[in-house]
Amino acid sequence: MNKSVLYPTICPFTKFPTAHLSDIFSLAVTDKQILSASGSNALQAHSTTDAEFPLVQILEAHRVGCHHVVTNERGTRSVSVGFGGEIVIWAFQDGTWLKTKVVTLKDVWAVVLSADGQYLAGTTQDGHIKVWDLDGNIEEIRDHETKGSFGTCIDLSPDGRLIASGHESGSVYIFSTETGRMPFSVSGLVKPVRTVTFSPGGKFLAAAGDSKVIVLYDTSSGEQVASLTGHSAWILSLSWSSTGEYLLSGSFDGKVKVWSIDTRSCVATHSESEKAIWSVKWLPKIGKSEGFATAGASRSISFYREATGG
Amino acid sequence: MVKQICISEDDGQPAITLKRRTNNATNIFYIDPSTGALESEEAGTEVTYTWPGKDGYEAWRFSVVMRVLMAINEAFQSGLVISKRDIYYSDPAAFESQRVVDVLVDDIANTIGVDRSDLNVEAAAKGLVTGFYQLTTTTGENIDARLLTKDCLIPRVQEISRLDVSDVDWVLIVEKEAVFRRLTQSSFHVRAAAGVGIIVTGKGYPDLRTRAFVRKIYESIAITRPNNPPPFYALVDGDPHGIAIMSTYKYGSMTHTRENRRLVLPCLRWLGLRTSDIVDAEESTNENETLSLTPRDRKKIMTMLSRSPVLAIDGPEPEWRVELQRMLMLNMKAETEIQYDCNGGLEAWIDREMLWQDSI
Numbered sequence: 001m002n003k004s005v006l007y008p009t010i011c012p013f014t015k016f017p018t019a020h021l022s023d024i025f026s027l028a029v030t031d032k033q034i035l036s037a038s039g040s041n042a043l044q045a046h047s048t049t050d051a052e053f054p055l056v057q058i059l060e061a062h063r064v065g066c067h068h069v070v071t072n073e074r075g076t077r078s079v080s081v082g083f084g085g086e087i088v089i090w091a092f093q094d095g096t097w098l099k100t101k102v103v104t105l106k107d108v109w110a111v112v113l114s115a116d117g118q119y120l121a122g123t124t125q126d127g128h129i130k131v132w133d134l135d136g137n138i139e140e141i142r143d144h145e146t147k148g149s150f151g152t153c154i155d156l157s158p159d160g161r162l163i164a165s166g167h168e169s170g171s172v173y174i175f176s177t178e179t180g181r182m183p184f185s186v187s188g189l190v191k192p193v194r195t196v197t198f199s200p201g202g203k204f205l206a207a208a209g210d211s212k213v214i215v216l217y218d219t220s221s222g223e224q225v226a227s228l229t230g231h232s233a234w235i236l237s238l239s240w241s242s243t244g245e246y247l248l249s250g251s252f253d254g255k256v257k258v259w260s261i262d263t264r265s266c267v268a269t270h271s272e273s274e275k276a277i278w279s280v281k282w283l284p285k286i287g288k289s290e291g292f293a294t295a296g297a298s299r300s301i302s303f304y305r306e307a308t309g310g
Numbered sequence: 311m312v313k314q315i316c317i318s319e320d321d322g323q324p325a326i327t328l329k330r331r332t333n334n335a336t337n338i339f340y341i342d343p344s345t346g347a348l349e350s351e352e353a354g355t356e357v358t359y360t361w362p363g364k365d366g367y368e369a370w371r372f373s374v375v376m377r378v379l380m381a382i383n384e385a386f387q388s389g390l391v392i393s394k395r396d397i398y399y400s401d402p403a404a405f406e407s408q409r410v411v412d413v414l415v416d417d418i419a420n421t422i423g424v425d426r427s428d429l430n431v432e433a434a435a436k437g438l439v440t441g442f443y444q445l446t447t448t449t450g451e452n453i454d455a456r457l458l459t460k461d462c463l464i465p466r467v468q469e470i471s472r473l474d475v476s477d478v479d480w481v482l483i484v485e486k487e488a489v490f491r492r493l494t495q496s497s498f499h500v501r502a503a504a505g506v507g508i509i510v511t512g513k514g515y516p517d518l519r520t521r522a523f524v525r526k527i528y529e530s531i532a533i534t535r536p537n538n539p540p541p542f543y544a545l546v547d548g549d550p551h552g553i554a555i556m557s558t559y560k561y562g563s564m565t566h567t568r569e570n571r572r573l574v575l576p577c578l579r580w581l582g583l584r585t586s587d588i589v590d591a592e593e594s595t596n597e598n599e600t601l602s603l604t605p606r607d608r609k610k611i612m613t614m615l616s617r618s619p620v621l622a623i624d625g626p627e628p629e630w631r632v633e634l635q636r637m638l639m640l641n642m643k644a645e646t647e648i649q650y651d652c653n654g655g656l657e658a659w660i661d662r663e664m665l666w667q668d669s670i
Binding site for chain 2: 025065084
């Protein structure tokens with residue numbers, strides 16, 4: 001069977017060879033932009049509505065570098081976390097990101113914003129999962145304790161009802177945001193988990209890390225329903241396409257893979273360099289055309305778009 | 311020289327004023343572009359002790375300063391070198407702790423404006439060297455270390471009249487004594503693929519004597535082989551202390567900034583371990599030998615990133631900066647010993663790294 005029947009060919013579209021002075025550790029997308037966080041002293045915003053993906057804003061913050069940047073679904077708020085431990089809250093107003101607050105939330109590492117941007121959930125170095133209300137005084141409204149292993153990654157389900165976290169011990173936890181309880185236990189991985197992400201419909205949670213395998217969990221039961229093998233290095237980042245048909249993964253050896261959820265198989269592998277891919281993100285569709293962006297130790301953002309006329 | 315310390319008797323009481331370095335948490339550090347040395351703008355505070363002073367504490371402070379000065383004076387007059395440890399053990403009850411002596415000796419050197427070694431006060435020898443060199447001491451003794459497999463304590467540079475390193479193909483500084491001993495036992499200094507070399511360790515953070523000796527090798531080479539200098543490599547653990555130790559050799563220490571300009575090693579290159587080496591080693595041995603960063607490690611990295619100008623975004627070592635950030639990202643560190651189990655062992659790994667680095 002021809003792979004292109006299953007999956008449209010996506011080609012490297014354009015590339016920014018020296019986008020940042022340091023590794024790009026995190027990408028976040030809105031309907032108009034892609035934000036990139038790096039080890040330098042500023043974030044960058046590129047427009048995704050223009051075919052050339054021009055740089056539209058440099059967001060100065062985080063003197064010693066930034067490891068996570070997230071946005072809410074509407075693209076009105078963004079939060080970035082620096083290596084110095086500082087957290088910057090940004091608001092998108094009149095086409096520009098404005099720094100609204102700089103706070104320190106002790107030992108916070110990975111973060112995620114709720115769809116409306118009101119709540120920030122984060123992991124801590126000692127394995128706590130916390131939630132803050134960003135409207136008002138940044139009050140801590142939840143503090144879930146796990147077994148103390150470093151919380152490397154976190155995600156919120158699209159309906160906001162579940163929080164998932166991945167840990168250095170290999171554990172994966174799913175909490176209910178309403179009750180603060182774990183509705184079921186999840187089997188986890190044998191090596192550090194580096195990325196967890198809910199599918200757009202919230203039906204699946206995908207988790208991956210140093211085990212080099214992507215595990216899909218059913219979020220109604222916590223059961224493992226599939227494992228996707230094919231990467232030969234640590235998997236550092238995952239992202240779902242908007243329809244949930246495809247899952248994108250990036251690994252430490254510079255490989256990017258696209259997986260079909262229907263067939264549970266890898267339908268495309270891209271490899272531009274051998275340098276680590278720290279972050280992969282599916283982009284909003286332009287018309288019917290799918291695309292995604294990848295970034296990492298190559299210090300540039302690579303954009304991939306569906307080939308046309310092919 | 312000791313007489314330069316001000317002893318004033320304005321109010322009939324003898325007094326000693328010393329310049330004390332400020333707590334380095336408040337200092338501003340920068341890199342001198344002409345020397346490549348880490349420097350600090352030290353405000354410096356002055357502290358005066360009088361006799362008999364206003365209380366017993368001040369009288370004691372005055373008397374210990376006098377005792378240290380007398381010990382230095384005696385060493386200086388007789389031309390002997392003493393250690394801070396010697397001074398302390400001359401009367402432990404009076405000094406109360408080694409640290410009292412250490413701080414005073416540094417303050418006295420700082421007040422006079424000389425290096426501690428100029429006062430003939432040295433810490434006990436710590437660093438070790440093995441390698442393809444010959445030296446002659448000021449007392450006329452010849453040491454030919456070229457075919458020895460025995461290491462030797464690093465000598466004071468003031469006691470070296472001639473150092474011949476003209477045949478070496480590389481110089482390797484290793485952080486750890488255990489790694490140094492392994493390389494010495496396998497005669498790596500004559501068996502390396504890259505040729506013959508010199509291996510040095512300062513056993514962790516290097517003392518001034520070790521740094522001065524490595525600098526002496528560098529200067530000797532600059533004179534004899536200015537157009538064809540051998541590479542200088544640092545092999546340190548893949549953790550924040552490893553990077554800090556390498557930074558101390560190359561740019562100087564953050565506590566003795568005044569001595570940095572004459573001890574810097576601008577040519578020093580990083581052999582390893584990088585995070586990619588750690589990941590490769592972990593994958594090839596299939597054993598979990600990497601360690602998680604402790605909360606202290608993470609804090610140490612954050613402090614280094616925020617304070618050291620070496621690691622600033624516009625600083626001279628962007629690769630060190632990003633490697634520290636990668637360690638935080640992966641929450642991972644590893645000791646040099648992780649390479650013992652790799653393909654061909656530590657020696658083969660060093661051979662590959664040296665050849666690879668030489669090619670770029």
